[in-house]
């Protein structure tokens with residue numbers, strides 16, 4: 073039996089990010105075709121502030137945007153040992169961490185290093201495609217009506233709005249990658265953990281944690297933080313503190329649902345750790361909710 077904490081901590085508002093702006097600046101369009109693969113980018117970078125998950129539990133209080141409800145209602149979760157059969161689809165790999173910690177960098181490298189093994193889920197959007205974009209590659213471009221229908225029929229793991237357009241990661245987009253035999257790697261916001269921890273996706277949740285402030289300062293000396301407006305900029309001391317504070321809050325509220333934690337200190341080491349962790353998640357026995365193996369409800 074695994075204890076589930078019943079704390080409900082108010083989370084910081086996430087900041088918008090500049091993917092769209094960078095796209096408009098031509099950063100992505102200038103990339104060579106092979107590099108600009110769908111799923112390389114975080115699917116919901118643009119719409120964090122207004123993103124939702126598909127889990128429909130009631131929040132435990134009006135200030136708590138997350139789905140703590142189930143952990144309050146079920147303080148214990150029965151778990152069983154599970155070993156994926158080699159013929160079964162892979163488990164979904166869900167990465168999460170505070171903004172700026174390096175979730176996207178790790179995911180991007182993982183896919184870049186081994187594109188035959190790993191792939192991201194192609195997000196859906198209601199915005200119009202740019203000239204160089206192809207539906208099903210960068211995004212699935214769909215109408216607002218269809219997007220809304222998908223929301224109502226709970227087809228999204230997460231969705232949100234940015235500049236009047238909707239963006240979302242669908243369950244089917246994840247399943248498409250899994251059906252192809254690849255390992256689907258996505259990044260999620262904490263409130264979406266419950267949406268991915270299902271019998272169908274059997275997500276393995278990895279929390280990307282920052283190292284100490286001193287190490288962050290050292291390792292991020294030449295790194296650029298992706299900011300809201302137009303330009304990336306070097307990290308400031310306040311950024312490290314913000315990342316640390318945000319990580320603490322996430323960990324405090326959700327650590328019971330993490331399958332593993334990777335401290336993103338040196339990039340190379342973190343990539344190796346991530347690879348090893350994912351291999352183990354797929355090939356070695358792991359504790360999973362009992363409901364995944366004997367699904368009797370919506371799990």
Ligand SMILES: Nc1ncnc2c1ncn2[C@@H]1O[C@H](COP(=O)(O)OP(=O)(O)OP(=O)(O)O)[C@@H](O)[C@H]1O
Pocket residue numbers: 089114117169170171172173174175176177178291292295296297298336337338339342
């Ligand atoms: N271990 C590391 N060492 C040095 N630089 C790193 C490391 N991890 C990430 N970075 C750099 O830090 C910056 C922020 O990383 P990244 O964009 O992946 O953050 P993130 O967690 O996805 O947050 P956000 O969604 O806000 O971008 C990038 O410039 C990235 O290259």
